Amino acid sequence: MEAELERLRRQLQEEQQRREEAEAEREEAKARAAAEERQRKEEQRQREEAEAKAIAEQQRREEEQQRREKAEAINRRTTLTEFLQACHEIFLSLRITDDETLTTQGDVTKPAGRLYPNQIIPWDTFPTYQSEIWAELSASPAFASNRVFASTHQLDHIRTTMDPIDSEELLRHFARSAVEKPVQNIVDEIFNDGTLREKLGLRGRVSFQSHTNLGQSDATTVDEAMERMSISDTSRGNQRATSARPATSERRGKGGGRADQFCIYRQEDGSSSPAIAIEYKAPHKLTRGAITAGLSGTIVPGRDVINKEGNSVEFFSKWLLAAVVTQCFSYMIDKGVQYGYLFTGDAIVFLHIPNDPVTVHYYVSIPGVDAQKDDEYGVQRTAVAQISAFVLRALAAPPPPQEWQRIARRSLDTWVVEYIDVLKKIPETERKKTRETFSYQPSRWIASSGSRVKTRSQCLPIDDQAGAQRDDDDDDAGDGDGWGHSMAPSPTPQRKTRSQTGQGSSRRRQGEKRSAAGKGTSRAATTAAAKPTTPKPRLEDRPYCTHECLLGLVRGGPLDQHCPNVQFHRKTHIKPDTFLRLVRRQLLTDIGVDADCKPLYVRGSRGALFKVRLSSHGYTLVAKGMEEHNARHLRHESCMYQHASAAQGRAVPVCIGLTDLEIPYFYDGGAYKHMLFLSWAGRPLFKFINQDNKVALLERAKATLGQLHGLGLLHNDAEMRNVLWDERTGGLMWTDLERAEGRARRPLGEICPNRKRNRTACKLISGSNDEFSREMMLLSAHVARSVR
Template identity: 45%
Template sequence: MENIDDLNPEELRRWALEQKHRLEAAEAALLEKDRKLEDEERKRKEEEGKRKDEERKRKEEEGKRKDEERKRKDEERLRKEEERLRKEEERLRKEEERKRKEEERKRKDEERKRKDEERKRKAAEDHSHQQDRRREIAENIALDERRRREIAEKSSRRLTIQEYLESYHSIDASVPIITDPTQTTKGETTNPVGRLYPRRIIQWHNFSEKQEEIWDILSSSLSFSSQPLFPSRQAVEHDMLKIKPLNSEMALHDTQVSTVESVVKHLVDIVHKDPSLRSRLGLQGTVEFESHTNLGSTDTSLSYSLAQIPMGSAASGIENLEQPNQATHQKVRGKGNRADQFCIYSTSSHGKIPLVAIEYKPPHKLTQVQVATGLTSDIEPDRDVINQNGEGFEFASKWLTSAVVTQLFSYMVGKGIQYGYVCTGETFVFLNIRDDPSCVYYSVCIPKLDFEDDYETRLHRTAVAQVFAFVLQATRSTPPSQAWRNAVLNLDVWCVEYDDILKRIPETVRKEKRVSPYKPQRWKGFKRSPIRTRSRCLPVESVTRRSTSDDDTDDHDGDIPSPSADYVSRQKDKPATRQGTGSSKGQSSSSNQQGHSGNRQNVQTRPFCTHKCLQGMALGGPMDQECPNALDHGNKHISQQEFLSLVRDQLAVDLGDNADCIPLYLSGARGSIFKVRLSSHGYTLVAKGVQKVDVALLSHEEDVYDHIRNLQGIFVPVCLGIVDLIEHYYYDGGIFTHFLFMSYAGQPAFKFMEKAKGDAANEIIAAFSALHQYQVLHCDAELRNIVYDVRTRKYMIVDLERARVNPCQPLGTIGPNIQPQKEKQTLAKGRKDPFTQELESLQMSLSRCA
């Protein structure tokens, strides 16, 4: 600080002012400090006061607590005193109770002594009766054991045919029928479907006689008619557990499978094991019940199906050839492929043959009374039902039954099936389409009403027996001819859906209470049932020569078509009356010139020509004297072109029952296999038939065969070429326009490989190696495409439908066989060529089968 004396007045004045401010600030700070000290003192005193108050309160609470503790101790003392008094009272009570119990014990001891004395007295009285009672109990136990043993033996004992049929009839009679709308299914609303309908629905008056004929044959076997060959009652009771209340199509189907279809299958199996019955019935195999009519897997090659053809009796597209949509295949008219209709197949060495079509209608949709009322006389749908405005229960019943018969009829003619039945669980309507496909014959059977206790043939009228005999009828029939299938094309279409008709009939009419007019057919011709007496076991000649007289005056077609096996056996020694059909007259002169024997053997039993024989015909080579048909071929082969021309003309006219072209019931994704015989020259071989949409695929397969012509008859079948059919062939709902003719290749290789073992694998590899030498890649080298020819003792490759030809040896102008660019790039990188890969893959497949 500068000296004050040096300051001028103004500075001095400022300095004095500053000093004043400093003093004021110091005073203010002192005052603030004093104020804070006072506040702190005040707060301290307040806290001290609070502390004293709290101390005071604590002491007051302590005093209260001590008072409460004193009171508690006083109460505890009182409680203990009360407890002591209570225990004293309890002690006194227990003492009294003890005294009471002691008195009670004494009383009971006295009572026990009294009872002991009474028991001893009674024991003395009952002693003589106890031995009798023990002996009676022992006898009852022995009797129960014997009864249980007898029941067990009876349950496990195999049944006779009588017992077997009666057991399943009891099950059939006990199946619950559900009619309550709240517990039954209702059909979905669908648009009416165009179905082929019969011009006449005719009563089958001699149905029972046809069934009798079957049972008459069955009666000739002592073992079948009287021996215990059939499953025990335990097995029958097991099936009984599977029955369901009939309230839907599915419940009806499941119940029928368990109680009818599986039983029929077992009965047919038993018959098939009996050589005598098998021969007399012409039974070629067993039967199966399935839910579809696919005669071959659509994802399996046709050549694989071809491999299933037996001695006595390739394919759909390649990778680079455009595959037409399956939906573009032309179908014959009619509902021939509905999945909810069920078909029976006969499995034999010839494949699966559709025999009987089945339609299920639960009884709440088609009642017993409706069937019996609707099918009481012949029906002409055009006149009686279609576009008719009728009223009442009778018309409604005729409408419903005509619709359900049409539904099954359309399915049958579409698939070429001549036998079928409608089943409601309590009613069966058996159908038969004969030579005239515009007429269907029907017979109504109600097993519960047909089973008459006082009637000798009642067991034949059970559901199982009826279906069994009906199936055997079907196995004895011949397949429909092409003429029959052509006649189907003339049938008209009825836009009808059963559930739609059902909804259009008023509920009051459908539920109208009616008395059933059903009257069972009387089974004529049996004085005693063949399954109940041996007196009916006549010699074969007696049965086969039984009278064929028939009072069925409206059956203008006569008997059912002859059974296939019997037909074959009769045809072996029967002179031919025609070549194919009456219209094929143009072939007779050629036949005689070529040395035809004049006795025509049926194509079903005609053996296949040898590879060498057909190769000689294809290449103009010599005759093969080892060919089983050599005598029919004449002195020299006709040319391949002449063969194709003749067989094409023959197939256009040879359409009757004895036609020399039959389906072998083997189908693939793009075609089906037929057995064909050139009637005039006896050449017998197989043909692969395809529809128009698949002709390009068939042509490609023919080109592949032509490329490896030197291997034909050695490692692959002999291929004779394609013909475009003048008259289309109708089969399995398809319309076939072209046939590719080939020699018979053999049977599946896996049947013979176990015996050959290593030699078979080497021969198969050699066959594929030969194929590869011609730069042909099979593209599906699996065991399923290899067959074994028993005649040549060689393995053959089939299924060339996917085959490709390597570009180093192009196959003429076949564009689809050009090797893909990707494959060229793969080979350029040094990887294995496709031929090596195919052989390695084949070796792996063969090693797995070894």
Template identity: 35%
Template sequence: MADQDPGRLQKQDLLQLQAKVKQAEEKQRQAEENQRQAEENQRQAEEEKRQAEKQMLPTSLPQFLHACHVHLSVGLSSRINYRTGTQGNPENAESKLRPDKIREWTTFPREQSRVWEDLFATYFVSGRHFTSLNTLRESGDELRVRSLGSELDLHYHQRYTVEDRVSGVIRRLYSNQDLRNLFHLKGQVQSENHGNTLSPENRYTEPDISSSQQSPMRKRHKKINMGGDALPETPTVRSRLSRPRADQFCVYNTGSDEAIPVYVIEYKAPHKLTKGTIEAGLVDMDVGEVIENVEEDDPVKTARWRVAACISQTFSYMIQAGLEYGYVCTGEAFIFLHVNSDDHTTVYYYLSVPNDDVGETTGWASDSDRDNRLHLTAIGQVLAFTLRALRTPPHGQNWRNHAGAMLKKWKIPHDDIPESELEKSSEKLSDYKQNRPSRNEYIRISPVKTRSKGLAAGSSRRPAKTSTNWETSDDDSSGNGGYDPESPLSGRPSNIMVVVPPPKPGQGGSNTQTSGQQREYCTQKCLLGLINGGLLDENCPNVASHGD
């Protein structure tokens, strides 16, 4: 056998060696790829776990407002049951106290914005104190299978998505001493619907707290006289429907031994009082003329009559309870109402349509301080409105008697408009829109600042004397309360806090102000002194008012 060619053997060995090297390299590459994939899977699993844990964490207030809108509010209109919803007219104002005038609440944006400024003057609301994202998402999933076809459906929805959420926020705000004092919090807010809601004797009560050693007999109600008014056994101001209807609620500031009424709510099913009817009918109006001039074949006049009647229902309830605040709610729309303490004849309104004003998302992001629409959400509007109303105590019997003596009652000089005609009018107004200066102004601004941009958020404590006490709003002698769209709040320097007394809600919508009512800005040095408890700036134009 001839010897093999050494050169040929070397070549074969080399090829085999190269094949083995290539195979080893492929195995190594595959092993590295498998390891990389395993590491990626582990990283992804850890990220999913982190995100899941994050979803279970409590939220900050901005995050909470955003999630409530996305999970609880968006999509509400698609669940309104127009086809088989309950029948009947939403208005029932006959023989109830009514206002003489209905006027736009032109200072609503300014007043709501000041609530947000006060809230975010402390870091507390930026902490994680509120309902988790997971809970809110699950709640939203449950709601999406329910339709809204009656006042009962609406109340369930609003109790679940708005009332309970606002109450939960306020319970947590109560744990902060500064916020508790600022907003006069007793512990929580609760809405009630029962026969004692309008009874002056029961406005301030000691709850029936029983134990095994206590008698089951009801405790006597504790009466508190708020404003020097005697509380007679039989109140003078009573309507024939003094017991609340199923769609009427009174919200109380509730503590361990008292429940103080704050504002009232009237629910109207959205398929009965439609968004189009509200848009067309909610304008400045003299109620007497609206009642006299309603025409069946004029959809706009009919809409004004319906809206005026619904507002008058809530207005009458407010007067009976001695309250300056209330709102009408259809789920889609909120008509916020206010009565000045010294003028019972005019009620002021602000229209909020959260899903139209905000859209699918609020524009909020946790890593950005860009403008957002958190203040326009249903929760945002009702929360700020509630905190605003909490600062105004209810009026006593003298105030209610005086209002009852001055106000007229809703009387219809002819037969009611047939329900079929009202339904036709609503259908014709489905796309109706009004130009509302106050609403336009509030949509343009962004008062909910989620990261520190100035001195207002520079301390965990509220600066003393820099936030207005709205109970002294009588200092504004202008009396018009107009909100000047040429001077939006968003135009203020971000590092300056303004010390100005709030005006009363508008009377006629004039935008003029009495000379000297608006103070100059505080100096930065003075603000630093206020925040840190240090020396004040003698050159500050407001230094005299800081020394109290």
């Protein structure tokens, strides 16, 4: 019994133990399962964290990539189309101040007599000409696709920092940043493209400057006076400060003031010439409404506005625009340029004086309206694109000849007018109408078929162009630049002339009958028309005679066989008097497009330089011209060259002599009646001197100056601008002797009788009190200040 109980007890204990072990196993299994769950959850959490981190890292990388791409896009250089569009965005952001209390104020200026055109007519073919330029640019696909232009970030900086336009001064800054620099960059890149450079015949680059030795530096511009004018200040008297009168010879020689800006063509050979005259007019004064109302058709100033009365907005607008166009037209005639434009910021008026200089063509563009995004040619009608094409066309045109200048001054009258005075006489109610009303319909541009653009070296006679010339209406007759159809070639000795064709105004034809250059067709011209001839080299490309050659002419010596023109000098030199007589006769009639006298676009305080070739004998040299009121200075300079005759060809140029012209040579607003003929001495030393060579060049300059001093000649203007370096010979020469004086100089090294008592006096003779030594010291000081 006890054994049975013991057995049952053990069984119970074992059963209890099994239950406990099973429970323990279940608890352990639960614990393992819980641990496994925790581990799974931890792994899940870790996976989720890793995935989140990976996503965050991916997002960071993507955001960084986006920022980098955005920064690269902002700072990345642009293509031509992107560049033009970004420049256009600047124009669309232009703000104009309308609050009259914030605008410039000033007084009435003294009206200037300006040559005014007989007609101001629409330039209907302007879009065609612009399209032709863009067709030329398509010859180089790389030019349009290369990223070579300023980034959008740079242009956006201009857009966000520009001030509202309330004056000509702010307009000038806006034009410089938003138009002229971009245009300059485009021309630079075209020049860098060999295909386009060759196709367009580009010989250099452009710059925009308010003066480049092309006008009077102390002249007061009209717009400087405009800055002092209040637009709300009106004068409503019936007596106007505008009148017309025939131009006297003196008035025709001097224009009133100068243009605000010029586009300058800077060629690789170092020569520079003005290509375009630019006038800035503040948009709150010359409104878009006034422009479109005033330039809505042909204006004949003498018939429509000068000394006329009217009270309509159309009359006032026409009167105002005739005055503005006349201002720029007069500057263009003075400067001898056929292209110009008026710029207000939100409007451009392109101007062109054709071969017949009594007419001016105009084309009005409102870039904000013209450059429509839905137009495939819209980008070509932005302001920068239009001015770029306009500049390229101006560079491709040959400069107008002297005959063009003579016809203008013979045929045109003057209008005593100032734009600001006209503006002030327009009632405020009428000016307000021009601000509030604006009617403008952009013309439709048609893609060009790819007509070639004529270059300076590629301009054909009109006979060769006739087959390709378009049929224009009467208003556009004669607006080309080929010159062959309206200007006679210069009838100089041993030169064949072409027969004249084409039409001009009756007034001009009458003037040409009086011109010695327009005396009909010679037998030589008929022969030349029948036989093809080798194109005559441009005067600009002809080499100058050597100093030794011209010394031979002056002194009756032998020909210099090293002179590049010796083949044209015949067997022996002519006499100086003969040279002066022949060149005087030549300058009377040699005024055509191929004339052997061209300005060098270099002016001093009184004179201007010209390149002249005596056509009959090939002598090629420089002429220094002066106007009548400065004649005595040129005569004095001629005497000073004679004083230094022993140093001619070594320390100073060779001087052939002085002549008085029968008819003045018109250039840069001046009428040059007297010319002094000199050998070519080179370019100003300051263009070449630097820190590395200044010591050596200064010593050479002092040595040549010392030669003049040794001849008793005191220069009196011994600065670097007047010492020239000749690349042909490597020599230095002094020029500009109009201020020079002859002196009787004591010999250097003079010994005083009493060395002790007169030591101080001796120092004064050879030291700082000696004019010659003082001039040497001033030269050294000038070089030290200028070259650092």
